[in-house]
Amino acid sequence: MQRHFDAELQLLNQDILQMGSLVEAAIGQVMKALVDRNAPLAEAVKNGDDPINWLEIAIDERCLELLARHQPAGSDLRFIAMALKINNDLERMGDLAVNIAERTLDLLKEPLLKPLIDIPRMSLLAQQMVNDSLDAFVRRDAALARNVCQRDDDVDNLNDQVFRELLTYMISDPKTITRAVDLILVGRHLERIADHATNVAEDVIYLVQGKTVKHHLEERQLAT
């Protein structure tokens, strides 16, 4: 029975990783579409998130079934509960990749606005956070997960910088307005992707250490 249960947990692990790969691929491809000005690729990302959505439903159902049939406790229970939450975050990241694809398709209707400022760099940072948060999940690596949480500020700062720079563009040349607004929204979406990767990392820390790090509760507890 326990061996059978372990095998099922392993399958859940694989589903989450599979979901993560799809999401990472979507972010990578939409950024490639933006940089290379490749509209068909952006279209493909925009229309390609059905597999992510279906997998989300399958993972939810697998989690509920595991809870119902095996009534796990301790770390197995934590694992399944965290899988439910991570699943949610991954699905949102997929939605955000679709949102970026929509903005990209708008952007490709007009000439390129400068070299996209720091957006590709933001995207790389966000993708790396997604990748590392899932790595941390597979390897139950709390140190790597903590490292992911720390990097969230870098993406936020880069986004603030991109935002300010794009405002300057718009003010000095109103012809750039629609494109600059689209890029501001792309920046926002990337920032949200990094936020979700941070959520995943926080869930990994909870999974490994049974400790909540959300909302900087730790520092707060230490401070009081």
Added chain:
Amino acid sequence: MQRHFDAELQLLNQDILQMGSLVEAAIGQVMKALVDRNAPLAEAVKNGDDPINWLEIAIDERCLELLARHQPAGSDLRFIAMALKINNDLERMGDLAVNIAERTLDLLKEPLLKPLIDIPRMSLLAQQMVNDSLDAFVRRDAALARNVCQRDDDVDNLNDQVFRELLTYMISDPKTITRAVDLILVGRHLERIADHATNVAEDVIYLVQGKTVKHHLEERQLAT
């Protein structure tokens, strides 16, 4: 034992409702701050989401404890799993209210940009969706939950309209750019709040009917 468990489920119910009231209040207050140009109120929303964050952690822990101690099955299990997910969505709505408060504080540094177009109306629609999705949750009312899902398109359409209108403003008068961008972001945040209310409503339908309505799977299944 069962009676004790039922009492604990009731407490979980109350926690979720409490979380919902805090979130609804935050959205209502930040919109009041924007309309009345009340910076201290916007500050209060910006700094006031700690209780929401703490409650999120408490609800997560309550869910895990209930799963571990009572090893529920059937509809009780679905209820706890949905509470975990709804909790997540409510916490994000709280974050979005904080984001709107940040934009509002920026906006209040400059003169009012026209009568905020349809933003207050969008906010009312979104708040009503949040309210009804939680009502549907308490009353296990799948019909009301379905109705909430249908209203998501209205908010999306209103947001597209607001977006286009603000672009026109910026292009005809570049002095409005920073304010218009802030309002575009407020519109986005409200649209995301409505998305999260839709998630809650979908979870309620699943809870009541044991049926997944996410990603329009139903229509797809009917079509094949």
